[in-house]
Amino acid sequence: MIRVQTEDFDVGRELAALTDGRTDIGGLASFVGLVRDFVEPGGGTGDGNASIRAMTLEHYPGMTEKMLAEIEAEASRRWPLQASLVIHRHGRLLPGDRIVLVACAAAHREDAIQACSFLIDWLKTKAPFWKLEDTREGERWVAAKESDDLLAERWLKK
């Protein structure tokens, strides 16, 4: 299931909905991405320099849903999943706010974990979202990270 929304989501409720009433799920892996308050100079490791006041996520309505659905379908082709979920927010968010939730349920834990990792890696490089940071030094579009490309490429040879 795919959702693109401005509102926050309730992680516990969303995860419970994937497994409640089912007895065929052995593992549920999830990832929540949150807004951090520090900028990373050059995309390297954070120096704890707190300077992000807010973050605005822009996206491409229509293509976003289409890409997320394609990515989710690809995960289900690669791993035997019982359920999966991607929720991605857009609009203005504050440090500590949730941005994205990815979750995969499977009979076997490794399938759930691998699929969840795949979903977030591919989402990061294929879903049309862009982050605008509001920092003390002004607004700044977040640059794509080479490390994200490398993490996504891991899944190409599968």
Add this chain to the structure above:
Amino acid sequence: MIRVQTEDFDVGRELAALTDGRTDIGGLASFVGLVRDFVEPGGGTGDGNASIRAMTLEHYPGMTEKMLAEIEAEASRRWPLQASLVIHRHGRLLPGDRIVLVACAAAHREDAIQACSFLIDWLKTKAPFWKLEDTREGERWVAAKESDDLLAERWLKK
């Protein structure tokens, strides 16, 4: 943080407690293990043969907490984590019941995901728990799976 208990846990509340009020966490990875209702013949893939009526988890009080704390400390040595949590239940559980929750929070998503995967893999092979299945054919102690050993061994060369 480590907890060994008979009671169920609230995944949403537990995960929220790791991140609430913090602005230095970029990613929160988690895994929930649940009781499935089918036995896997020979430890292979499930054939959907629903036959588990209940599962009783026995453990070694004292050593369990010690091993879980050691595993959690090892994760924190290997990855820069902002927070981590392991909750493992024992006693009698029914199909669909939650068994274990592992969660790791970090500034960067890949650290959180790797550490979470490591925690569940090592827990599976190092924490002194044993599963007794109550099936239609009688009681059966679950045999350790070679696949779990292989998953745990991935982390030896790190």
Add this chain to the structure above:
Amino acid sequence: MKVLYFAWLRQRVGVGEETVNPPADVATAGQLLDWLAAKSAGHAEALKNRSLVRIAINQEFAGLDAPVKTGDEIALFPPVTGG
């Protein structure tokens, strides 16, 4: 042909969406970018560094050689940074 711009491409071009009617010899995404870059200083600035421009045709990623035609929805944007 509808062209959409996102993120800093949108800011530099000055609009998020425009309808264009390129001449018949604009047959590929690359040729469209060349033609758009000549429309204004903002367009030129947005499309200056082609290595930072990603293209979607009818909501699918496409390369510079991909054909474009009347009625297509073309989107131009920087590398994505969601998640």
Add this chain to the structure above:
Amino acid sequence: MKVLYFAWLRQRVGVGEETVNPPADVATAGQLLDWLAAKSAGHAEALKNRSLVRIAINQEFAGLDAPVKTGDEIALFPPVTGG
């Protein structure tokens, strides 16, 4: 010396815990297992297949060569299956 048994080892031995006083020549975990196996048919059955027996000494995993001594807490159990 306290010996704990878990899972099917506990069921076969018949008790979850016992205090034992092996002779002085029982110096390693392996020697302790040999000595325990001679205690009863249940002990023998539980300890028959050594490849299925895991050992913890004072709540740390240990091998057959690990020294054991008076006052130690020795636990014997099958490969773990939690998570």
